[in-house]
Amino acid sequence: xxxxxxxxxxxxxxxxxxxxxxxxxxxxxxxxxxxxxxxxxxxxxxxxxxxxxxxxxxxxxxxxxxxxxxxxxxxxxxxxxxxxxxxxxxxxxxxxxxxxxxxxxxxxxxxxxxxxxxxxxxxxxxxxxxxxxxxxxxxxxxxxxxxxxxxxxxxxxxxxxxxxxxxxxxxxxxxxxxxxxx
Numbered sequence: 016x017x018x019x020x021x022x023x024x025x026x027x028x029x030x031x032x033x034x035x036x037x038x039x040x041x042x043x044x045x046x047x048x049x050x051x052x053x054x055x056x057x058x059x060x061x062x063x064x065x066x067x068x069x070x071x072x073x074x075x076x077x078x079x080x081x082x083x084x085x086x087x088x089x090x091x092x093x094x095x096x097x098x099x100x101x102x103x104x105x106x107x108x109x110x111x112x113x114x115x116x117x118x119x120x121x122x123x124x125x126x127x128x129x130x131x132x133x134x135x136x137x138x139x140x141x142x143x144x145x146x147x148x149x150x151x152x153x154x155x156x157x158x159x160x161x162x163x164x165x166x167x168x169x170x171x172x173x174x175x176x177x178x179x180x181x182x183x184x185x186x187x188x189x190x191x192x193x194x195x196x197x
Contacts (some may be wrong), residue, residue, distance in 0.1 A: 018046045029053075038091045042084045051080050093117070141182055 018037045020026025022045045029035070029046055031053050039044045055076055062070050094114060095103040105113065 021046055036084065038088050044079050045082065051084065052078070054080055141186055144179070145186065
């Protein structure tokens with residue numbers, strides 16, 4: 016009622032002591048625009064009062080507030096009761112079960128995406144390592160005998176050198192599994 020009166024009947028401004036968005040509409044509605052502008056002014060005023068060392072311009076803060084509103088609205092929409100396959104509204108228990116299941120699925124997808132990103136980063140690091148070491152960057156694993164003299168190669172362990180034996184074993188194993196990779 017307050018939203019309708021404000022937007023169509025010259026009603027009072029939204030109550031800034033009890034900020035309540037109209038989640039049925041997007042951020043550009045008059046009601047939501049008023050509240051986002053109010054939050055922007057409050058944010059910038061606090062920034063000045065508390066003498067924050069880093070200040071952002073209004074356009075940046077306004078965009079952040081819009082994005083936060085979009086996320087809030089999406090969460091609100093997803094949390095609303097849905098129609099079941101039988102054409103009935105979900106019960107609160109069904110609604111809660113759906114939300115928990117969606118949360119678990121999102122968590123799993125997020126973890127998988129993080130692992131994929133991390134694996135990609137690891138392979139890029141290993142590739143840079145091999146390129147940096149080059150053909151002669153790794154010691155030979157075999158000793159040789161020339162003119163009756165046996166050459167024994169010893170690996171000098173430097174304290175500053177990172178132990179990358181495990182990483183190199185991963186590369187060797189991958190080379191054995193997929194001969195066309197290198």
